[in-house]
Amino acid sequence: MSSFTPFQSIASTRRLLRSKEISPVELIEGLEQRIAAVDPSIGAYIERDLENAKKEALNADLSKPLGGIPIGIKDAITVKGQPCQSASRILDGFTAPYDSTAVARLRAAGGIPFGRMNMDEFAMGSSTENSAFHPTRNPWSLDRIPGGSSGGSAAAVAAGTALATLGSDTGGSIRQPAALCGCVGLKPTYGRVSRYGLIAFASSLDQIGPLTSNVEDSGILLNALAGKDPHDSTSLELPDEDFTAEIGRDLKGLRIGIPREYFVDGMEAGVRTSVDAAVKQLVSLGAEPVEISLPHTEYAVAVYYIIATAEASANLARFDGVRYGRRSAEAKDLLSLYEKTRAEGFGREVKRRIILGTYVLSSGYYDAYYLRAQKVRTLIRRDFDHAFTKVDAIVSPTSPETAFRLGEKTDDPLKMYLADIFTIATNLAGICGMSLPCGFSERDGVQLPVGLQLLGRPFGESRLLRIGHAYEQSTDWHKCRPAIV
Amino acid sequence: MPTNEQLKATQHVLDVPYLARLARLEITAEEIEIFGPQLGRILDHVEQINKLDISGIEPTAHAITVFDVIRGDEVTESLPKGIILANAPHNANGLFVVPKVLD
Numbered sequence: 001m002s003s004f005t006p007f008q009s010i011a012s013t014r015r016l017l018r019s020k021e022i023s024p025v026e027l028i029e030g031l032e033q034r035i036a037a038v039d040p041s042i043g044a045y046i047e048r049d050l051e052n053a054k055k056e057a058l059n060a061d062l063s064k065p066l067g068g069i070p071i072g073i074k075d076a077i078t079v080k081g082q083p084c085q086s087a088s089r090i091l092d093g094f095t096a097p098y099d100s101t102a103v104a105r106l107r108a109a110g111g112i113p114f115g116r117m118n119m120d121e122f123a124m125g126s127s128t129e130n131s132a133f134h135p136t137r138n139p140w141s142l143d144r145i146p147g148g149s150s151g152g153s154a155a156a157v158a159a160g161t162a163l164a165t166l167g168s169d170t171g172g173s174i175r176q177p178a179a180l181c182g183c184v185g186l187k188p189t190y191g192r193v194s195r196y197g198l199i200a201f202a203s204s205l206d207q208i209g210p211l212t213s214n215v216e217d218s219g220i221l222l223n224a225l226a227g228k229d230p231h232d233s234t235s236l237e238l239p240d241e242d243f244t245a246e247i248g249r250d251l252k253g254l255r256i257g258i259p260r261e262y263f264v265d266g267m268e269a270g271v272r273t274s275v276d277a278a279v280k281q282l283v284s285l286g287a288e289p290v291e292i293s294l295p296h297t298e299y300a301v302a303v304y305y306i307i308a309t310a311e312a313s314a315n316l317a318r319f320d321g322v323r324y325g326r327r328s329a330e331a332k333d334l335l336s337l338y339e340k341t342r343a344e345g346f347g348r349e350v351k352r353r354i355i356l357g358t359y360v361l362s363s364g365y366y367d368a369y370y371l372r373a374q375k376v377r378t379l380i381r382r383d384f385d386h387a388f389t390k391v392d393a394i395v396s397p398t399s400p401e402t403a404f405r406l407g408e409k410t411d412d413p414l415k416m417y418l419a420d421i422f423t424i425a426t427n428l429a430g431i432c433g434m435s436l437p438c439g440f441s442e443r444d445g446v447q448l449p450v451g452l453q454l455l456g457r458p459f460g461e462s463r464l465l466r467i468g469h470a471y472e473q474s475t476d477w478h479k480c481r482p483a484i485v
Numbered sequence: 486m487p488t489n490e491q492l493k494a495t496q497h498v499l500d501v502p503y504l505a506r507l508a509r510l511e512i513t514a515e516e517i518e519i520f521g522p523q524l525g526r527i528l529d530h531v532e533q534i535n536k537l538d539i540s541g542i543e544p545t546a547h548a549i550t551v552f553d554v555i556r557g558d559e560v561t562e563s564l565p566k567g568i569i570l571a572n573a574p575h576n577a578n579g580l581f582v583v584p585k586v587l588d
Contacts (some may be wrong), residue, residue, distance in 0.1 A: 097568045191549045204547050233554040234547065302531040313508060320509070322581055327574035333584050335509070343511035348519075351510060356524055358508045359499060369531070374544030376534050381548055414526050430548025458549060 004030025006160025007481065010069055010217045013163060017060075017068045024057035024068030028114065031070055035115070035161045038484065043136045044146075044156035046075055048115035049082060056112045064110030066224055071106055072115040072165035074153050076123055077208060078197040079103050079113045086199040087131040088121045090345025091325040100197020101229045102166060102208045109224035117165055118152030121347045122316065123173055123201045125149050126419040129410055130349045137406070138181060139482040141446045144403040147177030153211045154181040158449075159484060164212045164221055168198055170205045171304050172398075172423025175435035178211055179398035179451020182437045182480065184468070185211045186218040189458045190430035191236040193222075194229030202311035203234075205304075205427040214478055215436060215469040219244035222461060238459060246466035252286035254467065257391035261297035262422055268401040270441020274450040275397045278438040278471065282395065285470050290391050294383040299376050300425040301417055306360050306373035307428070312350075313357025319345065352413060377428050384429040388457040393467050396422055398435040398451035402443050422453060432456045436468050437477040449480075496532075497525040 003026035008016075016022050022030075032050050039045050053070060060068035073079055076086045078096035080103075085091035103113050120130035128136045128151025136151045138144040139159040146155040150167030154177035157165055167174040169187035178185025186209045193208045200206060210221035223244065228237040258279060263272070283289050321327035321341030328344050331337035346354070360369035387394060400421060409416040426433040438452035452471070456464040472478050501520050505512040512520075566579060575582040 093574070094572055097564050097572065189549065190547070230556055234549075236549070296537075299534055299537065302534050305527060306531060306534075317509075321574060322583055323569075324572040325574070331584060334586050336511075337584055338509040339511040342509060343513075346510070348516070351505075351512070351516065352520055352523065354508045354510060355499075355501060355504045355520060356527065358504045359524070362504070362507065371544055372534055372539060374546060375539040375542040376537060377545040377548075378542050379537070379539070381545055413523050414530055417527070428545075428548065 003027055004034050006034060007213050008163065009214055010066070010163060010212070010220050013069060014067070018062050024060040024062070024112070025054050027068060028053050028057045028070055028112070031114070038159055038161050041137065041142060041484065042139055042155050042159050042161065043134050044118055044152040044159065044161060045072070046087065046116040046118050046133050046152070047083065053112055053114040060112065061110050065220065066106060067110030068112065069110070069163060070112045070114035072117045072153060072156050072162040073103060073113045074150050074165065074167045075116045075119050076168055076199045077102055077166055082116065084116070084199070086122045087119045087133055088345065088347070088350070089132045089326060090319045090342070093326065094324050098197065101194035101231060102225050103197065105224050105227065111224065115162065117150070117156060120149035120151070121350050122199070122312070123149040123168055123170055124312070124349050124353055126172070126176055126416055127409065128152065128177070129406060130347055132347055135406055138403045139484050140182065140448055141403060144405055144448070145180070147180035147403065149173040150211065151177045154178050154183055154185065157181070157183040157211050157213055158482065160481070164210055164217055166208055167211050168206055168208050169427065170201050170308060171427050172420040174209050174211060175398050175423050175433055175451065175453060176420060178435040179453070180403040180449065182449030183211055183213055184215050184218050184434065184436045184478070185209065186222060186434040186461070187426065187432060188222060188226065188461055189432040191234055192432070192459065192461070193225045194227070194232040194235040196229055196231035200315040202308040203315060204311060205308060215465055215472045216244060216247055218434065219247060219465045241462060243462050243465055246462045247469045249466055250286050251282065251467060251470050254287045254393070255290050255391040256282055256287045256467070257290050257292035257387050257394040259292050259294045259297070259387070259394055259396060261294050262396035266400065267397065268441055268443065270443070271397050271399070271401060271450050274439030274441060275452060278452045279395055281474060282467070282471055285474060287467070292387045292391060292394070294387060294425070296376065296379045296383050297425060300380055300428060301421055303373045303376045303380065303428060304424045305356070305417060306369050307377065309353045309357035310361050310370050311357070313354045313361065316350070316354055349413070380425050381429040384431055392463055394455040396453045396455070398422060398453040402441045402448035402450060426455055431458055432461050432464060434464055434468055436472055437480070438475070439477055497528040499524050499528070
């Protein structure tokens, strides 16, 4: 028997480690064998440092909540001593000088960071095709995208080549790939998890969170990740909380909101059917459905692509070829050093967004775009505030469609942006959200996973995990495996 | 979802070379040709926020209200200089090296 069993939960892996049926080193070695066998056809990993992980495994403290558990880390999150590039050529040669707080907290809980997970460059994308390294393939259909930007993190969990991973979510980058790959992804409330050591894309929207093969594991990881950090002034001081505490309780008395703006024409038929069935299932478990309205939903994509690109154009100014990463060999003076380094180092989508962000912040356009978008953001946030006075959680599809083919949307950025139509408002409002498997939809003759999105009020992760867990345990969707397994 | 018609037409003409210069980004003729219409179509989509009446609405910079956070005025350890410089594409004598800026 191999020492690594794909799709095993963190809780049961922990039991095997504690009862000494397997050792942490055997677990890592078994996982590495699994990755070596399966990942060449998926491409979820950019790189991994087995020797270092084995060294850490030797000293694993199994009494801790994540003792000896290997966790894949999105390439935007720093791990001390390891390369970290946000899947961009502009960070060629960069070695992280410190652990991100998220990784430091995983380590403090006994976890072992193992593997750099592929992603869209600087988390800009919904398909992982914008990686400067290689595309990642969807384990359910290898000619399809895994979603993005945390596509590597989702594909590895779905292919059973990682127990759990970290991703980051700026407009859906944890939830959308989780939906398209058929795993669980949790975007915590803004401020719940420190962003220190997360390579910034849009600082008012970015949040780190877990991708796992079941709901409880996401709660276990959030327990390790959450908390105030002096290195991130936007992380919040909140009472200690066990995010798994509500798991196992039933749904009686909970009200779930069904937003009419999220059930629209143009959605893939199989997505609609699966989500409708999931709502019925939640009701049969005791939840009370309430029809609600989030009237400014249609503006979310527009607002997002103003605010996110504006913030990105400022954040990415730091990549100038002086302090880290690559430098153009063609530079003659300081100006051409900046211009040529950035031209060589950034991919097309990143350039597009820098230009758009520069435009909406430029003199004469700032009020019409950026300021106006910030005001519409207020309206979007109020929609949710209002809804959460009536309901405990909001239920919707995570994505209007299942996984599309590689190359299908690469020529049309707007089409790609609209893939995030159901996830983007969450980040603008700062609330928490998760995606979990709720069935399959037939697309071009292939059965592809559908994700159910649950949205909760700020700092309502425990409630979301309870609802997600109750649903998950009453279905078999989370036990379905791709044929590649 | 926008129709193909809507995706084709664009009212916005962006001065891409000027914006690229502001962003310190060298750009090729091919990129100018591609980005112009693509960004124009994105701005057409973005235009819809002008339909809304936003008078009296305060802007949101951060969704969760953040208050000024001030840490104690204490000297804490910084990352070692050598480790920081090791990531620089060119360094010497404990400094980052750039092309000459003064004659």
